[in-house]
Each structure stands twice: as C-alpha cells, then as structure tokens.
C-alpha cells in the first residue's frame with residue numbers, strides 16, 4: 543500500500559521541474575513518443591485517483607493495423623509501402639485522426655499520435671476517440687499517379703475498420719484535401735454508395751467544410767491570443783518565430799501577421815529565413831509555392847533551427863514534427879509563449895527546462911485541436927446534409943477553442959500544475975468518465 547502510494551507520487555512528480563533536469567534512459571534522452579504520452583497519461587490517472595484498470599486500458603491502442611500496400615510505379619516496377627492505422631479508444635465515439643506520409647513513420651509514433659487524438663477530442667468535448675495513420679514514404683519522390691494508387695491502396699486495406707461510425711481519417715503531415723478526395727472515392731466505391739462522413743478534410747465539392755484547411759492554424763492563433771490575455775500581454779507588436787511552413791505553420795504565421803504580430807523567423811525542412819522587421823508572410827508563401835521551401839527567399843536566408851529555438855522573441859511556434867524541444871534546445875528558449883502547433887514537439891527534458899524558465903506552454907493536445915474540431919464540424923455537416931458558411935465555422939471554432947483553453951487553465955489554477963499536466967487531467971478525466979458510464983471501470 544505504502545509502496546503503491548510512493549510509486550504514484552514518484553510518477554506524479556517525475557515530470558515536474560524540481561526533478562533532475564535530465565530524464566535519461568540508458569544514457570539517451572527519452573524521445574519515443576509512445577513512452578512520453580504513456581508517462582503523461584499515467585501521471586494524470588494517478589493524480590485523479592482513477593479506478594484500477596484505467597491506465598491499463600488507456601496505455602495503448604485497442605487496435606493497430608499494419609498493412610503492406612503494393613504500388614505499380616511509373617517505370618513498370620512494383621514497390622511495397624508499409625502503412626499503419628492505430629485506433630486508441632472508442633469510448634467517446636468513433637476513432638478519428640489524420641494520416642501522415644513520411645519516410646520516418648513508425649508504429650510507435652502512430653500509436654502515440656492516436657493517443658494524443660483521444661486526448662484532444664476529449665479536451666474539446668468532441669464525441670470521438672483517437673486514431674492515426676501513417677505510410678512510410680517520401681511523397682515528394684512519387685508521381686501524382688503513384689501517390690493516388692498508394693492512397694487508394696491504403697484505404698482498400700483499411701476498409702473493414704473504417705466508416706463514419708467507426709474510424710475517420712483526415713489530413714496530417716504531407717497529406718492534402720486532394721489525397722482525401724481519392725480516399726473518400728475509394729471507400730465509397732468499395733461500399734457502392736457515397737459515404738462522405740468517413741473522411742474529413744475533403745475538397746469542398748465532395749462535402750468538405752469551409753475553413754477546414756485553415757482550422758489548425760486558426761485554432762493555434764486563438765489559443766495564443768488567450769495565453770497573451772492571461773499574461774496581460776498585447777498580441778499586436780509581439781514577435782514570433784515558426785518552425786515549419788506546411789499547412790499549419792504557414793496559416794499560423796499568416797494569421798499572426800494579420801493580428802499585428804511580427805513574424806521574424808521561419809524554418810522548414812529546406813532551410814530558414816529571418817528578418818528582424820517582420821517577414822512578409824504572403825509574399826513568402828508565394829515564393830514557397832514556386833520553390834518548395836523558404837530557403838533562398840530574398841537575402842533573409844541562413845536562419846537555422848538552433849537559432850530559431852534560441853531566438854529573442856515573444857512567441858515560439860513549433861509546427862513541424864516530434865522531439866524538437868529537447869534537453870538541448872529547451873533551456874535556450876527565450877520566448878514567453880510556446881504554442882505547440884505540432885503533435886509531440888517536446889520531450890520530458892525540454893518540458894522541464896521550459897517549466898523551470900517560466901515559459902507559458904500551450905500544450906499540443908490543446909493548441910492544435912482546431913483541426914479535429916473543424917473535422918468534427920465537417921462530419922456533422924455531412925451527417926445533416928447541410929453546409930455551414932466559413933464565418934459560422936470560424937465562430938464556432940473560436941467558441942470551442944476558447945472554452946477548451948478556459949477549462950485547461952482553470953484546472954491549472956485549481957491543481958497548481960503546468961498547462962500540460964492540466965490538459966492531460968481534463969482529457970483523461972473526461973475519457974475516464976465515459977469509461978465509468980459504460981461500466982469499463984468501477
């Protein structure tokens with residue numbers, strides 16, 4: 543008994559800043575996203591004193607499907623691509639989450655990402671569980687025809703476990719509305735009827751929602767505005783740097799600039815640019831459309847990720863991949879607000895460093911939940927055969943995001959914990975409430 547409560551305490555404090563700065567295992571910083579999310583969930587389960595079995599159920603996905611997708615390449619040869627779909631838990635509703643195309647996708651990563659989706663939806667009060675898919679591929683190396691065959695092949699494998707009431711894919715890293723169009727077409731053909739509600743982030747003409755493309759970035763900016771307000775800061779005139787200039791990073795940068803924030807630095811996979819007076823984000827976007835990277839833009843070139851994380855600025859937005867704020871980059875952060883637009887950008891060490899330095903962190907599972915929120919709106923529109931205006935979508939998104947921010951902030955104040963821990967507490971508590979109501983835990 544005493545041992546158990548000691549263990550609980552140990553876990554509960556393992557992510558706090560009083561702990562030794564470095565969390566290492568076998569001499570290596572903990573960076574496996576699955577391990578990171580499991581630890582955070584365990585802390586929340588223990589803090590909430592949830593019944594026996596809660597963590598056992600939550601600690602891994604209920605299903606992970608691993609598939610091999612054959613594609614006939616343009617040169618006539620065949621290649622097999624490995625893909626995954628993870629479904630974490632469906633206690634609040636069908637599983638939901640994007641599909642990423644990336645050469646470094648792993649099963650553990652997809653599992654962790656599906657768990658983050660469960661938490662995101664729970665925090666936003668959306669009736670979904672978490673899902674996530676990934677294909678090990680560099681899409682830039684494929685022709686459009688090859689990419690289409692790959693996307694359709696993935697859906698053929700997933701068909702038995704997909705559906706508007708089962709599991710609903712959407713865009714993620716390197717996947718687009720166009721790809722969602724192929725996916726929804728493949729699924730509908732297999733079913734012999736139109737099933738628009740089984741993929742979100744579709745082109746508008748196929749039942750996609752107004753505002754979905756911008757939704758994640760828009761939500762990020764709503765949470766930054768809330769954070770600034772809590773800190774008594776004025777958004778206008780603040781400076782920001784953004785890591786990643788894909789869908790989420792570029793929309794975030796654009797909307798920050800619209801609000802009078804000076805976006806001084808941006809990096810992407812190809813390089814980085816810096817301009818102390820603020821970059822012209824629209825102009826940079828036009829450049830990137832042509833060149834595929836920010837690198838080489840005017841004479842602002844040569845801004846590294848290292849410089850980005852240690853930049854003298856008010857807002858830092860990691861909008862790329864996992865494990866960017868680490869034992870190495872975390873202590874260098876000077877920004878007042880870190881808005882985690884990416885999923886899992888921070889390791890436990892990176893988190894401890896930011897906490898120690900009093901950085902206001904908007905955790906990923908709150909910060910980037912705008913995407914799944916508008917995906918939910920899209921699914922609701924598909925189900926009711928109605929189409930909302932962009933203004934309606936954006937207003938509802940604003941209401942949902944500010945409410946979620948408020949819920950997490952209140953938990954932070956109540957329990958005197960970090961925003962991240964508070965977000966996990968809110969998410970895990972709601973999932974556990976549903977588990978209790980279904981009789982899964984007593």
Ligand code: GLU
Pocket residue numbers: 638639640641710711712713714715742743885910911913914915917
């Ligand atoms: N891929 C996005 C995310 O990580 C959106 C998922 C969705 O719309 O279902 O939240």
